[in-house]
């Protein structure tokens with residue numbers, strides 16, 4: 001046997017190396033948000049020395065750290081050496097500066113504080129099938145504590161919206177909500193999707209339905225957007241109550257939190273709340289039936305293993321089967337972005 005010949009081509013070796021160290025990149029970004037780098041550079045440029053001083057950083061590592069952010073396309077730098085000045089890129093200024101109205105760092109803060117350490121117990125999750133979040137550490141559901149603290153709840157809901165907002169913006173351009181007259185987003189959180197639909201289709205009556213603890217937060221956001229007349233907030237518990245009636249019913253990142261039986265129950269409730277000709281939309285990471293292409297969906301499904309006791313992502317054909325069982329005539333799945341799709345089920 002010739003031991004000199006390497007068994008894999010260099011691209012495969014590099015793929016393994018890159019995958020094994022992928023967390024380096026994510027941690028550089030998450031820590032930049034934690035330190036407030038992009039907020040510091042909100043309305044100014046800064047030299048390396050100024051960044052070190054303002055953020056209380058040791059000189060060792062700082063140049064590599066900020067230049068990594070430059071190489072990642074999140075900072076820009078004019079010049080080099082001590083005189084070089086760092087600034088936000090336009091995308092970082094819009095999305096990662098806490099003072100920007102489009103700040104999406106909430107979701108990164110949550111990822112850094114919670115998701116990153118919990119994924120450290122992935123092997124245990126795989127061995128036990130049990131969640132690895134606060135439930136494991138304190139015995140108390142994180143959600144119970146969250147829903148009791150309005151400020152944290154508001155921050156969490158904003159973080160969730162940060163994940164989904166670009167999907168919502170794409171969805172309202174691709175699905176004709178205006179053809180159905182009314183819309184209800186079930187588990188609508190801050191009302192982000194209902195507001196996007198309302199902006200795009202001013203004639204559509206929109207409802208954002210969520211738990212009572214969320215009502216005031218959503219109402220404030222909707223009022224601040226000047227959409228009071230068009231978007232209303234409805235409170236209830238989708239596990240116990242029937243859903244508000246509307247021509248289109250959506251569930252964004254809802255089904256994947258629950259057991260298969262609960263997912264089927266929720267799809268059945270959506271069917272009953274729709275008129276003939278209505279449509280049900282599930283906006284989440286639907287896994288391709290072959291289970292080999294949508295990596296983002298399978299990773300999200302593993303995340304549901306870590307975060308929930310029974311949740312996972314569904315496949316396209318599971319979604320279709322459960323919808324037909326509920327009475328829907330047919331379904332289709334359209335990719336939105338980043339592994340998220342919309343599963344659409346049409347009622348006769």
Ligand SMILES: C[S@@+](CC[C@H](N)C(=O)[O-])C[C@H]1O[C@@H](n2cnc3c(N)ncnc32)[C@H](O)[C@@H]1O
Pocket residue numbers: 157160161164186187188189190209210211214236237238239251252253254
């Ligand atoms: C993962 S978030 C998804 C938020 C939003 N739909 C999105 O796509 O970003 C789940 C939402 O479901 C709501 N929720 C959880 N349990 C609920 C229940 N039993 N009844 C109504 N809403 C519930 C939560 O308050 C939260 O806003």
